[in-house]
Amino acid sequence: MLALRLGESPLRFAETWFSLGRLLLAMHLLYLDDAGSIGNSSEKHFILAGIAVFERQAHWLQTELDSLAGELVHGDPSSIEFHGNSMLAGRGRWRSMRPEQRRALIRRGLRTAWALHGQWRLFGAVVDKQARSPEDPVAYAFEQVCSRFDQFLLRLHRQNDTQRGLIILDKSTQETRLQSLAAEFRREGHRWGVTRNLADVPLFVDSRATRLIQYADLVSYALWRKFEKSDSEFFNVIAGAFDQEGGVVHGLHHFKRQGSPCDCSACVLRF
Ligand SMILES: [Zn+2]
Secondary structure, three states, X not given: OOOOOOOOXXXXXXXXXXXXXXXXXXXXXXXXXXXXOOOOOOOOEEEEEEEEEEHHXXXXXXXXXHHHHHOOOOOOHHHOOOOHHHHHHOOHHXXXXXXXXXXXXXXXXXXXXHHOOOOEEEEEEEEEHHHHOOXXXXXXXXXXXXXXXXXXXXXXXXXXXOOEEEEEEEHHHHHOOHHHHHHHHHHHOEOOEOOOOEOOOOXXXXXXXXXXXXXXXXXXXXXXXXXXXXXXXXXXXXXXXXXXEOOEEOOEEEEOOXXXXXXXXXXXXXX
């Protein structure tokens, strides 16, 4: 594939190598999943959230979640998929467990990131759809998360730790506006400036193929339970893990109706 094909211009070949080279640099990966349906007016929020890990950490988080899955099944742990909504509702293979067991498993799933030794942090945007109207809440959440991830990478760069960022989204989110936003994203940059630190267009992967997307699902579900259902049990596990510096939370953004009270760290420790 990489051989210079007959008739291919050397310039085109060099561009291909340049693109690959950028992907081969040390990299921070941001895995994201969404919660909340845009078309469903009975739901108040749209949420986009997940975890950013240094590339070498991805393997270890995968291993931690595999190990948790291994406790639940004899045989192939990959047959267990962590998905917050199905777990809490007791659907499919979760049906045989008691509700408190399923809740405990969601909390344990969220805690697996604490076994990582290197850099990791959470990012998320919670958008009250009505409060943001008529703006597209998906575009707004996507820009917020990309911008905050970009700022985090810029901070690393200023500390002489230059890394590229790559955004990886659950394939199921393609049905939403995210697919077209991802395509526009590199071309136009986000509204606060060009995303200089992001390596390429976001990728879409199947949640069954990587535990990291399943972890992102648990994070977005924890936010969903807190903001949509007033159930803070899962959010409390991860509340302190959103990107922050000097006591200011940058990694979590909550857009709500002006003046409405909120105790989340994004509102209390406002960027
Ligand atoms: Zn808040």
